[in-house]
Amino acid sequence: MLIDGKKIAQELGAELTGRVATLREAGIVPGLAIVVATRDEGAAWYVRSLVRAAGKLGIEASTVELPTDADAGTIRQALSRAGADASVHGVMCQTPLPGGLRLEDIGSAIPPEVDVDGANPVSLGLLASGSTDAFAPATAAAVLRILKHEGTPLAGRRAVVIGRSNVVGKPAALMLLAENATVTVCHSRTTDLPAVAREADILVAAVGRAGMVTADYVKPGAVVIDVGTNATQDGGLVGDVDTAAVAEVAGAITPVPGGVGPVTTMLLMSHVVTVAERRSMRSVG
Ligand SMILES: Nc1nc(=O)c2c([nH]1)NC[C@@H]1CN(c3ccc(C(=O)N[C@@H](CCC(=O)O)C(=O)O)cc3)C=[N+]21
Numbered sequence: 001m002l003i004d005g006k007k008i009a010q011e012l013g014a015e016l017t018g019r020v021a022t023l024r025e026a027g028i029v030p031g032l033a034i035v036v037a038t039r040d041e042g043a044a045w046y047v048r049s050l051v052r053a054a055g056k057l058g059i060e061a062s063t064v065e066l067p068t069d070a071d072a073g074t075i076r077q078a079l080s081r082a083g084a085d086a087s088v089h090g091v092m093c094q095t096p097l098p099g100g101l102r103l104e105d106i107g108s109a110i111p112p113e114v115d116v117d118g119a120n121p122v123s124l125g126l127l128a129s130g131s132t133d134a135f136a137p138a139t140a141a142a143v144l145r146i147l148k149h150e151g152t153p154l155a156g157r158r159a160v161v162i163g164r165s166n167v168v169g170k171p172a173a174l175m176l177l178a179e180n181a182t183v184t185v186c187h188s189r190t191t192d193l194p195a196v197a198r199e200a201d202i203l204v205a206a207v208g209r210a211g212m213v214t215a216d217y218v219k220p221g222a223v224v225i226d227v228g229t230n231a232t233q234d235g236g237l238v239g240d241v242d243t244a245a246v247a248e249v250a251g252a253i254t255p256v257p258g259g260v261g262p263v264t265t266m267l268l269m270s271h272v273v274t275v276a277e278r279r280s281m282r283s284v285g
Contacts, residue, residue, distance in 0.1 A: 001252045005142075008149050009262035012270060013057065019273050020058040023280060030059045030276040032090040032116070032269075033082035037066040037075055042229060043094040046265075053265050059272055060087070068098050075101070076109035083111040089279065090116035090272035095167070104166055113278075116271035117167075124166060127174050135271045140171035142263035143204055143225050144179070150252060152202060152223050155180035160197050162186045162213070162240070163206035168227050172204055193217070203250075205240040213241040221251040227260050 023030060032054055034047055047063060054061035064078050075093065082091045091110045095103050107119035115123045118137035126134035135141070147154060159181040163169035173185045181202065186193055197203055197217040205213045206227035218224060228240030239256030247253050254260055 002247065003146060003150060003252050003254045003259060005146065005254055005259040005262045008146060009266045011149075012145075012263070012266040013053075016057050016266065016269055016273055019277065023273070023276050024058060026280055028276055028280050029087070030090075030272050031085075031088045032059055032061045032092070032272045033064060033085065033088045034061065035064045035066065035075065035078045035082065035091070035093045037068060037070045037098055038094055038096055039068050040094075040096050042231060043096070047094060049265050050268065053269055054272075057269055059269060062088075070098060072101055072106050075106045079106065079109040080111075083109070083114050088114065089275035090114055090268070092117040092268070093119055114275055116268060116275065118171060119167075121166075124171060124174075127171055130178060135274075136171045136175060137167045138264045138268040138271065139168050139206075139227060139260065140175060141267045141271075142260050143168075143172045143227065144175045145263055145267060146225060146254060146260065147202065147223065150223065152252075154202065156182070157201040158182050158184070158199050159202040159204065160184045160186060160200035161204040161206065162193070162197065163204075163208070163227070165206065168206040169204075172206065172227075176202070176204075207240050209240055210238045211240070211242045213246065215242070215245040215249050218246050218249045220249050222249075224250045224253040225260065226254050226256050228256060229261060 051061045082088050091114045103119050110120050112120050112122045116135050118135050123134040127136055159176045161169050161173045164185050164187045173183045176183045186196055194217045198219050200222055202223050204225045210230040226239035226241040230238050232238055237257050
């Protein structure tokens with residue numbers, strides 16, 4: 001069975017429209033600032049998608065375009081400036097960053113309160129310690145949202161995450177752990193990866209290698225979440241999973257496109273709206 005991420009995103013969008021309307025009635029316009037210091041086509045696509053989604057929902061999205069040779073100091077300054085703006089409820093920084101910079105190096109400039117894509121190491125630490133105040137990266141949050149939407153049991157079940165990045169693999173593993181799954185995190189040094197993956201009731205693929213996860217990685221009936229967004233030569237998009245082959249074995253699988261991506265976009269919006277709601281509650285007292 002293919003999981004319809006677009007439909008889940010639409011449901012989230014309908015719920016968000018109501019929450020934004022309530023805020024706007026109180027004179028609050030949720031605002032998202034996107035700092036862009038990359039010419040990466042995937043990032044450019046995502047920025048356009050975010051701006052479009054924000055527009056539909058009544059969220060004010062602004063982009064801060066930096067030169068592609070911007071250094072860490074320049075990016076950090078743009079992030080903290082956006083974070084200090086009272087009309088901004090969410091700040092995110094597009095990756096990949098220029099000059100080999102890592103998101104971990106600049107993410108600490110985003111105040112944790114408005115860190116809607118979980119880029120500040122403090123947010124990851126809060127997530128690890130079980131706090132619900134911090135935001136997980138939207139992509140990792142999308143993995144969990146899809147599993148919950150599908151009613152996939154998590155407690156006591158075996159989850160295997162392939163990939164250990166700070167933006168997907170690690171936070172997704174922490175969130176699965178918080179749901180009482182038994183979690184294994186695999187990576188490039190894992191021995192006999194297919195055998196480990198085959199133990200999974202829930203398999204999350206976040207490696208960034210097109211079609212790497214084949215049918216021999218999958219236990220019959222497992223739920224497979226494909227986080228990969230790999231550009232193909234003809235301008236298309238494929239995941240980390242060989243979807244057609246794995247769909248024959250899996251109980252359910254997210255396609256690419258139309259799986260994790262659309263849910264990610266909506267959850268980023270949802271995080272912005274949550275910050276606006278939190279701030280409005282505080283100002284009421
Ligand atoms: N700090 C940061 N956080 C990110 O989450 C982040 C980022 N930087 N930089 C760029 C990548 C890319 N990314 C995508 C999100 C959704 C789709 C998406 O929704 N794609 C559509 C299809 C697109 C198509 O067909 O071309 C889909 O999957 O259905 C794609 C790509 C988030 N990224």
